[in-house]
Structure formats: C-alpha cells, structure tokens
Amino acid sequence: MTASLQRTGHCLCGAVRFTATLAKPEVGACHCAMCRRWASAPFMAIECTHVRFSDEDQITRFRSSDWAERGFCRQCGSALFYHIIDADGYAMAAGLFDDQTGLGFTHQVFIDKKPDHYDFAQETRNLTEAQIYKMYAPPGTEPISDENT
Numbered sequence: 713m714t715a716s717l718q719r720t721g722h723c724l725c726g727a728v729r730f731t732a733t734l735a736k737p738e739v740g741a742c743h744c745a746m747c748r749r750w751a752s753a754p755f756m757a758i759e760c761t762h763v764r765f766s767d768e769d770q771i772t773r774f775r776s777s778d779w780a781e782r783g784f785c786r787q788c789g790s791a792l793f794y795h796i797i798d799a800d801g802y803a804m805a806a807g808l809f810d811d812q813t814g815l816g817f818t819h820q821v822f823i824d825k826k827p828d829h830y831d832f833a834q835e836t837r838n839l840t841e842a843q844i845y846k847m848y849a850p851p852g853t854e855p856i857s858d859e860n861t
C-alpha cells in the first residue's frame with residue numbers, strides 16, 4: 713500500500729496539532745547556524761501544503777529574517793516549522809509527524825555550514841549557501857557571501 717501524503721502530527725505536549733499534505737515523501741536537513749541554534753541539531757523538515765493547525769493561539773511565530781518566520785509551541789517549545797512569509801507552504805519539523813514511515817532522506821542545505829562533529833551516511837542532494845542564494849534570491853541581487861552566519 714502506498715503511504716498517504718496526508719498526515720497528522722503534534723508537538724511534545726500536544727497543545728499544537730496539525731494536518732498537512734506532504735509535497736513529497738522527502739525529508740531534508742538544514743545545517744545553517746540559525747537552524748542549529750534553534751534545534752541544537754540540523755533542522756529536519758518536510759515541505760508541506762494545506763497545513764491546518766488546531767489552535768493558532770498555542771503557536772508563537774518568531775520572525776527570524778525579513779522573509780521567514782519560525783513557529784514553536786507556546787507551552788512546550790517544540791520547534792514546529794520554518795515558513796517563508798509569502799509562501800503557502802510550510803517546512804514542518806519531521807519529528808512531529810505521527811506516521812514517519814515511507815519517507816526518504818533526500819537533501820541537505822547549507823551543507824557548507826555543517827559543523828565537523830556529525831555527518832549523515834545517506835547520499836543526498838546537497839546545496840551550499842551560495843547555491844541557495846543563487847536559486848532563491850530575487851533576480852538581480854548578488855549572492856550573499858559567507859559572513860552572515
């Protein structure tokens with residue numbers, strides 16, 4: 713049976729519950745300094761659409777940059793998501809999902825920011841900070857270099 717892309721999840725304390733549709737059954741890791749400070753580890757996330765939260769009042773949205781925010785549970789502090797303000801989708805924390813079967817670990821971003829004390833064994837698509845800025849920065853802007861970590 714094919715695994716469903718429509719899944720549910722919740723934070724550590726259960727105050728935040730959600731339903732979401734996985735864009736793909738793929739988990740990615742971000743090694744940037746902000747994610748690692750936030751999660752103590754690379755932020756493992758799944759791109760999702762149609763995210764519906766049970767209770768928005770239980771979520772704190774922290775504006776971590778001009779273009780994105782990070783959500784966490786107001787009660788237990790579980791990291792919930794990374795969200796580009798203008799986008800519909802959410803990068804939902806992979807660990808929140810009730811069913812974590814049928815997923816592949818497929819990509820790593822900010823790979824050049826990964827500290828030396830860990831490595832993942834899987835072969836994945838890896839992007840550096842410069843490659844990410846080249847792909848996502850508005851047309852005409854120069855890729856930002858390494859100094860802002």
Ligand SMILES: [Zn+2]
Nearest residue numbers: 723725785788
């Ligand atoms: Zn919670």
Ligand SMILES: [Zn+2]
Nearest residue numbers: 742743744747
């Ligand atoms: Zn990151």
